[in-house]
Amino acid sequence: MESARERHHLLTRVAPDLVRPVPFLIPLDATTRPALAALLAAGIHAGDLLRVAALTPGSALPRPRRIGTTEALALAPGLTTDGLRGAILYLDGQLEDDARLVVGLARTAAAHGADIVTRCAASDLTADCVQLTDLLTGQTLTARGMVVNATGVWAADHAPGLAMTASRGSHLVVRAASLGWPRAVVSTAVPGHFGRFVFAIPHADGLVHIGLTDEPAPGVDGIAPAVPDADETFLLETMSRAFARRLTPADVVGRYAGLRPLVSAAGGGTADISRRHLLLTPDGGPVTIAGGKLTTYRVMARDAVDAVARRLGSAAPSCTADLPLLGAAGAAMLRSVAAPPELVRRYGTLAPDVQALAALDPWLAAPVLPGRSTIAAELVYGVLAEGALTAEDLVERRTRLSLVDADRAVALAAAHRALDWAASTHGRLSAARPLARP
Numbered sequence: 236m237e238s239a240r241e242r243h244h245l246l247t248r249v250a251p252d253l254v255r256p257v258p259f260l261i262p263l264d265a266t267t268r269p270a271l272a273a274l275l276a277a278g279i280h281a282g283d284l285l286r287v288a289a290l291t292p293g294s295a296l297p298r299p300r301r302i303g304t305t306e307a308l309a310l311a312p313g314l315t316t317d318g319l320r321g322a323i324l325y326l327d328g329q330l331e332d333d334a335r336l337v338v339g340l341a342r343t344a345a346a347h348g349a350d351i352v353t354r355c356a357a358s359d360l361t362a363d364c365v366q367l368t369d370l371l372t373g374q375t376l377t378a379r380g381m382v383v384n385a386t387g388v389w390a391a392d393h394a395p396g397l398a399m400t401a402s403r404g405s406h407l408v409v410r411a412a413s414l415g416w417p418r419a420v421v422s423t424a425v426p427g428h429f430g431r432f433v434f435a436i437p438h439a440d441g442l443v444h445i446g447l448t449d450e451p452a453p454g455v456d457g458i459a460p461a462v463p464d465a466d467e468t469f470l471l472e473t474m475s476r477a478f479a480r481r482l483t484p485a486d487v488v489g490r491y492a493g494l495r496p497l498v499s500a501a502g503g504g505t506a507d508i509s510r511r512h513l514l515l516t517p518d519g520g521p522v523t524i525a526g527g528k529l530t531t532y533r534v535m536a537r538d539a540v541d542a543v544a545r546r547l548g549s550a551a552p553s554c555t556a557d558l559p560l561l562g563a564a565g566a567a568m569l570r571s572v573a574a575p576p577e578l579v580r581r582y583g584t585l586a587p588d589v590q591a592l593a594a595l596d597p598w599l600a601a602p603v604l605p606g607r608s609t610i611a612a613e614l615v616y617g618v619l620a621e622g623a624l625t626a627e628d629l630v631e632r633r634t635r636l637s638l639v640d641a642d643r644a645v646a647l648a649a650a651h652r653a654l655d656w657a658a659s660t661h662g663r664l665s666a667a668r669p670l671a672r673p
């Protein structure tokens with residue numbers, strides 16, 4: 236219910252430029268027996284009751300329905316026709332890109348007076364003091380103020396008694412052609428795990444992401460977790476059940492994984508651990524916020540800030556449910572933004588700022604890579620307006636140019652050129668609304 240409410244805020248007010256309805260298909264084929272199909276349909280309709288309870292109108296997120304084979308094949312032409320008797324079609328909110336949401340949040344906070352500092356490590360956290368180390372210069376600083384520990388899988392390092400479980404979520408990237416150019420997310424049930432699915436998720440630029448796993452990953456590098464061969468095999472084999480053409484490792488053009496920070500629970504796999512968040516306010520220690528989901532980030536932030544306010548003796552109510560992020564606007568206003576649609580998809584009403592940069596130099600207006608819609612101006616914008624400090628920041632955390640392994644070297648070279656260009660013009664460009672660095 237909490238996720239449904241937050242999805243409502245994101246879709247209608249907070250970030251409707253970045254969160255949009257996307258169709259999901261559950262094909263009903265030879266691998267889905269009628270009893271299972273009935274159970275799945277009941278589950279999907281129960282999920283739709285949450286949409287109704289969250290007051291999300293059917294115009295924003297249409298009701299689920301059973302569709303026939305012809306419509307299913309129109310949405311996903313590559314599906315296997317072996318025993319295909321239609322599909323369950325439902326809609327959910329899809330985020331354009333989690334990096335764009337995080338950048339939008341950081342810039343909105345900056346617009347309200349926050350100093351946003353990246354590449355800075357916090358240590359020795361207490362309730363009202365923290366050591367900061369600038370990872371680029373090595374300089375250290377003691378900062379005083381109310382401290383919140385929101386460090387994801389590392390949260391337990393700063394909260395005695397808290398136990399976190401890291402759950403690895405692996406994704407593969409394939410060309411849309413490998414799956415017959417799906418126009419909907421295709422969901423395939425994981426054999427033997429009722430309610431668990433693997434998804435083929437169409438993205439921009441003719442790429443499809445296949446994910447995801449949910450495996451305990453103790454001791455794994457949290458910064459850049461690798462995708463093990465076993466995860467790749469599992470994803471390829473599970474997704475191949477839904478399609479006429481069997482996927483092989485040769486179809487995989489890129490792969491990535493992340494670690495879900497879950498509050499530990501006794502027994503069961505990580506898929507069974509609750510996605511609820513936990514707030515800790517120990518005497519003398521920082522406020523800790525841990526667990527949760529990206530969808531519920533706003534509630535987590537609200538609970539943490541409310542706890543800080545209580546420590547300060549204040550009780551100002553949170554206003555973030557009604558606060559659009561920078562760039563946010565409804566569909567009608569977005570259609571009138573004077574910039575190419577691909578830029579509006581990623582930057583909302585701020586797209587003309589990127590377009591203004593593109594007008595300064597022909598190379599800035601050109602796509603960085605053949606077949607991809609990201610233009611070089613987006614890299615410069617990442618430096619000038621979005622706090623990117625390195626080429627990796629630009630290709631991994633402002634754009635997604637590094638998703639395809641074979642593109643990485645060219646993308647990084649373009650990012651270095653953008654960093655040089657931005658350095659030579661910094662301070663002279665009105666398009667920039669930079670993030671602060673103390």
Ligand SMILES: Cc1cc2nc3c(=O)[nH]c(=O)nc-3n(C[C@H](O)[C@H](O)[C@H](O)COP(=O)(O)OP(=O)(O)OC[C@H]3O[C@@H](n4cnc5c(N)ncnc54)[C@H](O)[C@@H]3O)c2cc1C
Nearest residue numbers: 355356357385386387388389404493494495527528529530
């Ligand atoms: C593959 C995958 C798919 C997911 N899919 C979904 C989904 O579909 N829907 C959904 O709602 N959720 C999803 N999630 C879950 C969601 O991404 C996480 O719940 C969310 O990112 C947690 O946010 P967080 O800020 O608590 O932690 P994180 O995102 O892990 O952020 C913690 C930050 O703290 C920083 N940090 C750590 N230690 C320090 C330190 N000492 N000093 C300074 N900084 C530090 C880290 O660098 C990191 O940037 C998914 C997660 C994964 C991995």
